[in-house]
Amino acid sequence: MTPLLTTRGLSRSFGGLKAVDKVDFDVMPGEIRAVIGPNGAGKTTFVSLICGRIGADAGRIDFDGQDITDLPAYQRVRKGIAYTFQITSVFAKLSAYDNVALAVQRSMLDTPDARQSSKALRGKVMEALRRTGLEDRADAQAGTLSYGHQRLLEVAMGLALKPRLLILDEPTQGLSDAEIVDFIALIREIAKTATVLLIEHNMQVVMQLAHRVSVFEAGRMIADDTPDAIRENPVVQHAYLGDGPDE
Amino acid sequence: MSGAKAISLHVAVIILLFALNFLLPEYHHGVLARVMVFAVFAMGYALLFGYAGLLSLGHSMFFAAGMYGAALPVLHLGWSAPLAFVAGIAAGTALSLLIALLALRTTGVAFMIVTMMFAQVFYLAIIYFSPWTRGDEGFALDRQARIVDLGGNLVDLTNPTARYMIALLLFTIALFTMLRVVTSPFGRVLVAIRENEERTRMLGYNTFANKLVAVVVSGTVCAAAGAAYALLFGFAGAGFASVQYSILPLLWSLLGGAATTLGPALGALFMYYLVDITSGYTSAYLLFVGILLMLLVLFFPKGILGTARDRWARWLP
Ligand SMILES: Nc1ncnc2c1ncn2[C@@H]1O[C@H](COP(=O)(O)OP(=O)(O)O)[C@@H](O)[C@H]1O
Ligand SMILES: [Mg+2]
Numbered sequence: 183m184t185p186l187l188t189t190r191g192l193s194r195s196f197g198g199l200k201a202v203d204k205v206d207f208d209v210m211p212g213e214i215r216a217v218i219g220p221n222g223a224g225k226t227t228f229v230s231l232i233c234g235r236i237g238a239d240a241g242r243i244d245f246d247g248q249d250i251t252d253l254p255a256y257q258r259v260r261k262g263i264a265y266t267f268q269i270t271s272v273f274a275k276l277s278a279y280d281n282v283a284l285a286v287q288r289s290m291l292d293t294p295d296a297r298q299s300s301k302a303l304r305g306k307v308m309e310a311l312r313r314t315g316l317e318d319r320a321d322a323q324a325g326t327l328s329y330g331h332q333r334l335l336e337v338a339m340g341l342a343l344k345p346r347l348l349i350l351d352e353p354t355q356g357l358s359d360a361e362i363v364d365f366i367a368l369i370r371e372i373a374k375t376a377t378v379l380l381i382e383h384n385m386q387v388v389m390q391l392a393h394r395v396s397v398f399e400a401g402r403m404i405a406d407d408t409p410d411a412i413r414e415n416p417v418v419q420h421a422y423l424g425d426g427p428d429e
Numbered sequence: 430m431s432g433a434k435a436i437s438l439h440v441a442v443i444i445l446l447f448a449l450n451f452l453l454p455e456y457h458h459g460v461l462a463r464v465m466v467f468a469v470f471a472m473g474y475a476l477l478f479g480y481a482g483l484l485s486l487g488h489s490m491f492f493a494a495g496m497y498g499a500a501l502p503v504l505h506l507g508w509s510a511p512l513a514f515v516a517g518i519a520a521g522t523a524l525s526l527l528i529a530l531l532a533l534r535t536t537g538v539a540f541m542i543v544t545m546m547f548a549q550v551f552y553l554a555i556i557y558f559s560p561w562t563r564g565d566e567g568f569a570l571d572r573q574a575r576i577v578d579l580g581g582n583l584v585d586l587t588n589p590t591a592r593y594m595i596a597l598l599l600f601t602i603a604l605f606t607m608l609r610v611v612t613s614p615f616g617r618v619l620v621a622i623r624e625n626e627e628r629t630r631m632l633g634y635n636t637f638a639n640k641l642v643a644v645v646v647s648g649t650v651c652a653a654a655g656a657a658y659a660l661l662f663g664f665a666g667a668g669f670a671s672v673q674y675s676i677l678p679l680l681w682s683l684l685g686g687a688a689t690t691l692g693p694a695l696g697a698l699f700m701y702y703l704v705d706i707t708s709g710y711t712s713a714y715l716l717f718v719g720i721l722l723m724l725l726v727l728f729f730p731k732g733i734l735g736t737a738r739d740r741w742a743r744w745l746p
Binding site: 260276280339 | 614617618620621624625627628629630631632633634635636
């Protein structure tokens with residue numbers, strides 16, 4: 183089987199700081215991949231390079247067998263890479279419904295026969311809201327939702343894009359334990375139709391969901407293995423797990 | 430689809446304006462014809478400023494492109510008014526495309542400054558080419574050129590009623606185009622760009638292309654207003670390309686509600702009478718205008734209709 187996503191020698195510096203340093207990385211279709219590492223390890227920068235929010239200094243990114251290194255972000259999204267922001271970035275003044283509708287509207291432009299149908303749009307928006315448990319908040323202004331619900335709205339917008347690769351940047355940060363349980367179920371469900379790349383601090387979430395775990399430290403990927411092997415890995419324990427998850 | 434309520438309101442406004450043609454005394458009839466043309470200018474501006482969130486300080490150049498694009502061929506080539514009108518619009522489209530390609534490399538304050546600089550260049554070019562443009566003094570259009578042959582019917586643009594009706598027709602087209610655009614998927618993308626451009630891009634939208642279209646539509650509508658002004662009122666002058674005419678549509682939009690369809694027109698009407706009435710009483714009228722504007726911004730921060738929408742009528746487009 184060929185990987186859905188590969189990076190080779192992917193690098194990005196900020197001034198003198200090597201935020202991402204020659205990372206080789208592969209994700210298989212259908213996989214749930216967790217990316218862990220201490221704050222400042224370069225995780226957000228790494229996935230930002232993948233989705234095109236920021237440009238790479240060196241290296242190459244392939245998605246579905248195609249070189250996407252030089253594609254602008256919006257074209258990567260159209261190829262099926264959806265990104266949910268670490269710092270919640272919904273349209274605060276618009277309703278939850280309108281937030282998701284913007285995502286649905288975009289994906290419907292690719293299928294011209296559905297272009298005119300506002301009923302189809304409504305159906306798809308409500309489906310994404312229902313899957314994330316937000317359907318009774320459709321009319322609420324996004325900025326007035328609780329933090330946890332805003333995180334879910336981010337996920338709903340990602341889902342509405344019908345992505346092949348869904349990148350989630352610390353989605354459980356700030357969620358309650360009960361919300362996290364629901365969230366794990368949601369990711370399992372999403373993974374039936376999409377590959378998931380999950381940056382996550384909560385080790386319980388990682389251990390329950392991930393097929394493989396990649397560990398970042400100081401811009402480098404220092405390990406890449408199954409959850410059990412990662413737990414036993416002395417290098418990882420030293421670099422990260424030993425200190426306990428930092429928030 | 431925009432709501433039935435919204436459409437009814439817009440139709441009612443047009444019917445009211447039509448009725449006013451028969452009711453208004455001569456002076457106010459003339460004012461309203463002029464204000465309707467300015468309102469088209471205001472709407473073109475507000476589409477970009479209010480909906481896409483791009484604050485331009487150079488829109489006088491699009492108004493003037495339409496004005497001179499229409500008036501110069503009449504003056505030098507003896508073109509008829511309808512043809513000149515098309516030429517004015519084409520000039521605005523071409524200029525706005527060029528400006529969009531250059532100015533959209535910037536955002537925020539830089540965009541304001543870049544658009545202002547281009548408008549200044551445009552203004553100075555009009556002055557520089559005074560032998561053809563008659564510079565600051567401007568020029569009046571030949572009366573003969575303003576009598577239009579519409580399928581055998583002669584329409585005299587110097588006739589107040591003809592002038593009013595043509596201004597109303599242009600206003601109607603602009604208003605319903607605006608209503609259509611802002612309630613379309615494209616309009617929603619513009620609002621999304623205004624609210625959070627990076628998020629919009631990460632939903633798969635080419636934000637540059639959307640902004641480009643917004644600038645061109647905006648510039649074209651403003652040029653249509655400029656061309657209509659030249660042909661209806663028979664005059665073109667460099668004053669219309671000056672900074673003042675870049676600030677005015679901004680004030681009109683702010684006053685009436687920049688992110689509303691009817692607000693910019695209301696703002697233009699309000700401002701016209703404000704200046705008209707206060708200048709009749711005192712030479713320090715700009716002071717009063719300034720104070721009133723400040724009060725309005727304090728109590729109606731989103732403009733008259735923008736604030737009305739927030740408080741009473743959420744359905745206002
Ligand atoms: N836009 C930026 N400009 C300058 N430095 C940055 C920028 N983004 C990230 N960094 C730096 O790069 C490093 C990696 O950051 P980040 O990718 O956000 O880490 P993580 O997501 O693993 O916490 C940090 O030291 C951070 O300060
Ligand atoms: Mg991060």
